[in-house]
Amino acid sequence: MRIAVLDDYQHAAHRFADWDGLGADVRFHAEHIADPTALAAALAGCDVVVAMRERTPFTAEVLDLLPDLRLLVTTGRANASIDLDAARARGVVVCGTDSPSSATPELTWALILAVARHVPQEDARLRAGGWQHTIGTDLAGRTLGVVGLGRIGARVARIGAAFGMDVVAWSANLDPAAAAEAGVRAVPKEELFATSDVVTVHYKLSARSVGIVGRDDLALMRPTAFLVNTSRGPLVDTGALLEALHAGRIGGAGLDVYDVEPLPAGHPLRSAPRTVLTPHLGYVTEDTYATFFAQAVEDIAAWAAGSPVRVLG
Structure with a gap:
């Protein structure tokens, strides 16, 4: 054999x-x-x-x-x-x-914290001889929006609650009663993107869910809010995300997944501003x-x- x-x-x-x-x-x-x-x-x-x-x-x-x-x-x-x-x-x-089921939620929070506290930037500047260049974002009292409240999304939501965040969730077939049992408020998609300080994506990829986070959704986000995706790259419209980042329409992004993997060397995400990128480490x-x-x-x-x-x- x-x-x-x-x-x-x-x-x-x-x-x-x-x-x-x-x-x-x-x-x-x-x-x-x-x-x-x-x-x-x-x-x-x-x-x-x-x-x-x-x-x-x-x-x-x-x-x-x-x-x-x-x-x-x-x-x-x-x-x-x-x-x-x-x-x-x-x-x-x-x-x-x-x-x-624990590995991906843990990496999700590593990305959330890295983006919120500018960890990669401060690490690089400290090694280059600098000291304190950024001001971080507090999570306690802020709103966490979970797109997809399945096994992984629910675990991410529980950790958000432990940080003292108000946790809301949306998916196409989310039962408000089931969300409440998980300690989460089910809200319309538009409300989630408009009110969340952190949006984290945990949706199953299918033909119907490709681009489920699109240009219109990103346009609803606050300029201080950021997006994290540890699920699948095609769930987010990459072109629209790049536009939002370069225009400063969102505060930043933490990404572990991409449309094409391994991510090509010259891909524009590699040089996009206010991003923390990891090479699909969620389950590694x-x-x-x-x-x-x-x-x-x-x-x-x-x-x-x-x-x-x-x-x-």
Whole structure:
């Protein structure tokens, strides 16, 4: 059995699971392979591919280039970049793993605090010999607007309440009673963007939710408010966000996710003002990787034994 582990950016996958116990030829790919033809060449002869989240899409067209593929394992319980119907039609089993729920909320708050207190700027200036150049924003008594009150959004909301913030939330089908049980006020979308000092996005990406934070929403925000997105890049209209940042219409942004990943070297977000950028680190923690890769090995072993587990779709 030949196994490929993709997008192992930190050269870390090997230490989080007993790959040797599979008795297989396991190859770890640290560099992202974006071109489908190059990907097919790298995966030629592979029975099993382990994909890290949505870093590498597996469309019908890509799957057609992988005739030897029999098992596709994705970290996490869902992967919008895998065409499950196409995989099923080609006889490819797709399995997932569990995903701890604490890592992304914690990074969300790292970004909120970094933007509010200008941490990267002050760090850079201090190292360059400077001292105290900015004035931070208090969070206590301010309003936190949560776009999407699911598992992660609800956890972010609870932390906001612990900071003494007034927490409001919106999603297309948010039940006000359920929001109240979570200690959050459900409000219309327009009110959330117009009244929040911090807007944080935790929405599931789908065809309907692409651009759910658009130009009109950003135009409602206060010039001192800032936007944080640790969910998926396409949820926010990047062009409109860049315009708002350069025009000073919003106070800043903290971003962990992008329309194209890895973010191209010359992308305008890299030089956008009043931003804190991280390279999709929301789930990149020791505990999360330990779960991802250990269960990926379990998935492979179970499939090889004829009893697949955590099958998706």
